[in-house]
Each structure stands twice: as structure tokens, then as C-alpha cells.
Amino acid sequence: MEGLKATPLQAHHEGLKALMAPFGGWLMPIQYEGILAEHRWCREKAALFDICHMGEFRYRGDIQAGGLEDVFTFSVKGIPVGRSRYGFLLNASGGVIDDLIVFRLAEDEVMIVVNAATAPNDFKVISSRLKNPALLVDISAQTGKLDLQGPLSREVLVEHLGGDLGALPFFKFIRTRVLGADAIVSRTGYTGELGYEIFLPSGKTAELWELLLKDPRVAPAGLGARDLLRLEMGYSLYGNDIDEETSPLAAGLTGFVNLDKEFIGKDALLREREKGPEKVKIAFRVDSRRSPRHYYEILQQGTPVGMVTSGAFSPMLSCGIGMGYVKPEAAALGTRLTIKHERVEMEAQVVELPFYTGGSLRA
Amino acid sequence: MAKFFTKEHEWVEMDGAQAIVGISEHAAHELGDITFVELPKIGKSVKQFDTLAGIESVKAASDIYAPVSGKVVQVNDKLEDAPELVNQGAESEGWICRLEGVDASELAALLDAAAYAKYLEGL
Numbered sequence A: 001m002e003g004l005k006a007t008p009l010q011a012h013h014e015g016l017k018a019l020m021a022p023f024g025g026w027l028m029p030i031q032y033e034g035i036l037a038e039h040r041w042c043r044e045k046a047a048l049f050d051i052c053h054m055g056e057f058r059y060r061g062d063i064q065a066g067g068l069e070d071v072f073t074f075s076v077k078g079i080p081v082g083r084s085r086y087g088f089l090l091n092a093s094g095g096v097i098d099d100l101i102v103f104r105l106a107e108d109e110v111m112i113v114v115n116a117a118t119a120p121n122d123f124k125v126i127s128s129r130l131k132n133p134a135l136l137v138d139i140s141a142q143t144g145k146l147d148l149q150g151p152l153s154r155e156v157l158v159e160h161l162g163g164d165l166g167a168l169p170f171f172k173f174i175r176t177r178v179l180g181a182d183a184i185v186s187r188t189g190y191t192g193e194l195g196y197e198i199f200l201p202s203g204k205t206a207e208l209w210e211l212l213l214k215d216p217r218v219a220p221a222g223l224g225a226r227d228l229l230r231l232e233m234g235y236s237l238y239g240n241d242i243d244e245e246t247s248p249l250a251a252g253l254t255g256f257v258n259l260d261k262e263f264i265g266k267d268a269l270l271r272e273r274e275k276g277p278e279k280v281k282i283a284f285r286v287d288s289r290r291s292p293r294h295y296y297e298i299l300q301q302g303t304p305v306g307m308v309t310s311g312a313f314s315p316m317l318s319c320g321i322g323m324g325y326v327k328p329e330a331a332a333l334g335t336r337l338t339i340k341h342e343r344v345e346m347e348a349q350v351v352e353l354p355f356y357t358g359g360s361l362r363a
Numbered sequence B: 001m002a003k004f005f006t007k008e009h010e011w012v013e014m015d016g017a018q019a020i021v022g023i024s025e026h027a028a029h030e031l032g033d034i035t036f037v038e039l040p041k042i043g044k045s046v047k048q049f050d051t052l053a054g055i056e057s058v059k060a061a062s063d064i065y066a067p068v069s070g071k072v073v074q075v076n077d078k079l080e081d082a083p084e085l086v087n088q089g090a091e092s093e094g095w096i097c098r099l100e101g102v103d104a105s106e107l108a109a110l111l112d113a114a115a116y117a118k119y120l121e122g123l
Helices: A010-015 A035-044 A119-128 A153-161 A163-167 A202-213 A223-233 A266-275 B025-031 B104-109 B113-121
Strands: A019-023 A026-031 A046-050 A055-060 A084-090 A096-106 A109-114 A136-138 A143-149 A173-178 A181-186 A195-201 A218-220 A280-286 A297-300 A303-314 A319-326 A336-341 A344-351 B003-005 B010-015 B018-023 B034-038 B051-057 B061-065 B070-075 B097-100
Touching: A010 A202, A026 A035, A026 A223, A035 A046, A035 A218, A035 A223, A046 A202, A046 A223, A055 A119, A084 A119, A084 A266, A096 A119, A096 A181, A109 A119, A119 A136, A143 A153, A143 A202, A153 A163, A153 A195, A153 A202, A163 A173, A195 A202, A202 A218, A223 A303, A223 A319, A280 A336, A297 A319, A303 A336, A319 A336, A319 A344, B003 B113, B010 B104, B018 B070
Parallel strands: A046 A218
Antiparallel strands: A019 A026, A046 A143, A055 A109, A055 A136, A084 A096, A096 A109, A143 A195, A173 A181, A181 A195, A280 A319, A280 A344, A297 A303, A297 A336, A303 A319, A336 A344, B003 B010, B010 B018, B018 B097, B034 B051, B051 B061, B070 B097
């Protein structure tokens, strides 16, 4: 556990007897009461996640002239102030260096939210693509982040933080005061439920955590539940489902790539589109309660066709679900597959995403 | 009759000529939420310490080994729809199966409850 970074809530997690484990260079809570109970709480009430490990960068300057416009697969200057957008930072061969969200704070100011493990490299790559790298500042250390997710999250936050939040639409955010400090509250999340991400000074994180946990509608949830929640929605996990070897085209994430603008990796994507991808992402549902897992083999009529990148037991569907990459000929909806690892074998079928459609996400 | 344990965290308890088999409370706690139990087929014969069944939790998939040799004569089919019974009582209602034709002398290769408790302390 040495050399791992700790969030401002370390002592709180230990007080709650959380199971802690390394994640992306950080010591993070995997579960408190239990993964399934926390998952259910998020789908039914409001779950609170410590997400302080994620990285935040701030850029202040001209977006077009400063070079930021060409860094990501989407247009930054096309994001209206007060809105955020999901997309990718690619390498020259079209592989995903990271998936991230850009928040348009002002005409000439954005916040970039990236994954924990990739943050140091992201910062280097983004800086290297700017005309004036000094305009990009890593604000991760001074920024705390708590996510409140679940159908009751709106009423809880309105009650504790004020009425401005009530009307906030999906993927919009407001700059507001939380516990007397400047904060950003965003209607985003990665669970499939109505939810909010709250960015505030890291010194205020513990106070907000304690305030929200006093509410009986709120319970803490760890990264274990978060992984099940995002998988039920079919959201990709960086390092599992997408990485530097995988393009957004293969990952079925073309909706977050704007080929009408310039960005590094675009030429590779155009070539790949021309040729057709060698592997494509699929979602599949297992016929039993068995869990497919990362690195399990995928076979079609006895022939290996690919590999599982994410898999788990779905508490909402009561069966195994997973995502993986297969040869394009095995990717059609309804295709029957076998998922295999050592002695474990399960039958599955290619299905559409999301697996779970009953969430309150757009409520 | 007392329970005996393997170092792989199975338990066995003789009930007349039959042996009842399960995983220990410790193992169930370590696995976390159990989501699937692969019950052995009735009629299957196993040798001591061979793979008997499988168990999956949200976190991991594991094999269950036979604490003693024998033939499977009954399985706890409640676990098909409610594998969480193993979390609720791994050494009671969460039992896995019953074996017949058991040689009780094999129990000597296992740990009794006190020795198992001591073994867990050393892990």
C-alpha cells in the first residue's frame, strides 16, 4: 500500500470499515456494507462516491488560437458555456490515451476531468499540443470531487445546497457556493441514474461528505458498486474496454468523435473507417447467473473470436453481462457465443446496450 | 458431529454415513456477495481434494474442493436461485451438497474447528 495517494476522506473510509484497495495509484474504498447493497441503494435512493482520485486540469486562454481546439475528438469551442462534453484524447494511431469530460467554464476557460491512472500522462500530452503549455494547470491536488447518484439525489442536494440545482438539465453545470466555497455542481455521472458531480476545494470535501451522509436517504458506495452500475449501462472503463490499442471506432463510440474537425489520430481513424475495424466491441448477456470476467475468451461455435474486457453479475437483470471485442463477423445482434476460462464455461448472446434501461438518468 | 475444515476453506460434517459439505464462514466473508454456485451433478464421484463445485462472487470465481472422497447424492438446490444463502449462513443453510460412500479416516487429513481457527489467524 506504500506509495499510494490518499483522498481527503481516507480516515472517513476507515471509520466506515471500508475495504480499501489500490486503484490508479490511489488507495480507494471498494466497498463499505457490500457491493450489491450499495448498487441497489444507488438505483433506489442516493449513493455518495468519493471520486477525489480523478484528475482535473484548468485551461485559460484562447481556445482556437491556443491549440486546445485540436486536442480532443470533439469541438471544445462548440461547447456552450455551462455545458460539458464527453470524448477522447487520441494518439497518432487513433488509440485512446484517455476518455474525459470537458467543462466549458467561460469563453476562454475550461476544466478537463480525466481518469486517475492516466492523469499525469494526459497532462503531458495535452500540454505538448498547446502553443503555450503554461496556460494549462493541473488543479487535481486542490480539487475535491464527490458524486451523488440516484433517483433521490436531486431532492437531497436541493435541500442541502440550495434550489438552483433543481432545474439543472443533463450534462449542464452551475458554478455556485457550497459550504461557503466556490464549487461546480454538474448534472453528470457514470451510473445511469439521475445524479450530480460536485467539484469543490479539497479542504471542504470532508465537510460535504459528512453533511450528505447525515441524510438518511444517502449511503456511501465504493468503486465495486460503481463498476457494476457503469457496466449495466454499457459505459466503457478506461484500461479495460478502451486503451491506447483501441480506437473509438472499434469501441463503438463514434458518437463522441467529430470527423469534421482536426485532431491527432483523425487520419488513422479515417483509414480504419475505410478498411473496417479488425475487432469490434460487443455487449452480451449470459444465459445463467455466471459472471464473465476481464480476459475470459470468447468463442463462436468452438472457434476463438475475441476476449471479454468487462463482465459481472448484473443485480438488476439477475444474469451475467459483459462487453468485449470480437471479429466483426461475430458481432451481429443475436449471435450465440461461448465465454470460457479454464473450467468455467457459459453460453451467451450478443445484445444491445444499455443492458439496464430502468434508470432515472434523464429524469 | 463436529465440523472439519480444509486449508482451502471447505467444511465437512458427518451425518450418519453421509457427509455434508460447504464453504467456511471465513471464505464466504472473503468472497463478498455470492452471485452463483455451480452445484455438482448428482452421481458425480470425487476423490479427496479434487474439484467438486464452483462458486462466484461479485469479486471472483473460485473452485470448491472435496474435503473427503465420495459420491454426490444430494445438492442444496435452493442455492440456484438464492446463492446469497451462502453469505447468510455458509456453515448452515448455505451448505453445498451431501456425499455418500465416505471413508471417515480421511477426516484425519483435515483441521478441526480449533485448528482451523488457529490456521486463519496465521493467514
